[in-house]
Amino acid sequence: MIDSGFETKSVRMELLLLVTFQAPVGDVDRIMQAVVAIAPLTMGKYDSNAYQSAHGIERYRPLEGAAAGAEAELRRRPGTVEVSFELPDDQALAARIVEAIFQAHSYQEPVIRIQPILASRSKGLDDRSNPNRWWNTTGDWKKAAPPVREDA
Numbered sequence: 192m193i194d195s196g197f198e199t200k201s202v203r204m205e206l207l208l209l210v211t212f213q214a215p216v217g218d219v220d221r222i223m224q225a226v227v228a229i230a231p232l233t234m235g236k237y238d239s240n241a242y243q244s245a246h247g248i249e250r251y252r253p254l255e256g257a258a259a260g261a262e263a264e265l266r267r268r269p270g271t272v273e274v275s276f277e278l279p280d281d282q283a284l285a286a287r288i289v290e291a292i293f294q295a296h297s298y299q300e301p302v303i304r305i306q307p308i309l310a311s312r313s314k315g316l317d318d319r320s321n322p323n324r325w326w327n328t329t330g331d332w333k334k335a336a337p338p339v340r341e342d343a
Contacts, residue, residue: 213302225295241276
C-alpha cells in the first residue's frame, strides 16, 4: 500500500491524489478553468498541468429517472476524452474540485475518480548538460505545435 513517499538523487516521490474525469471534448476547457480557479495544478516551475487522452467512444444507456428518459438502445458517444491531474493529498481540496467538475460538466452523472498515487517531483538539480533534456536536443520542441483538431 502506498503510505509515504521516497527520494532518489534527482526526484522526490510524493503522495498525491490523481483526479480523473471523462467528458465530451467540448466541456474540457470549461471544466479545467473551474478546476484551475481552485487549484493551480502546479508541478515545479509549470502550472495548469493535466493530461487529456485521445478521443474515445463513451457507451451508456439511460435508465428510468435519467434526464434523457429511459431508452432501450445503447448510446455510443464519440468525442469523449479522459482528463487527469494531480492534487495534494487534501480531502477538503479534493471535495471542492469534485464539486467544481460536477457544476461545470454537461452530464447528469459525470464520471469522476480519485486515487492515491506516488508522483515524481524534480529536485531541480542543475542538469543543463544532460544530453537527454529537450533543451539539449535539436528536436521539434522549438517549432510551433500543430493545432489540435476537435473533430479528429
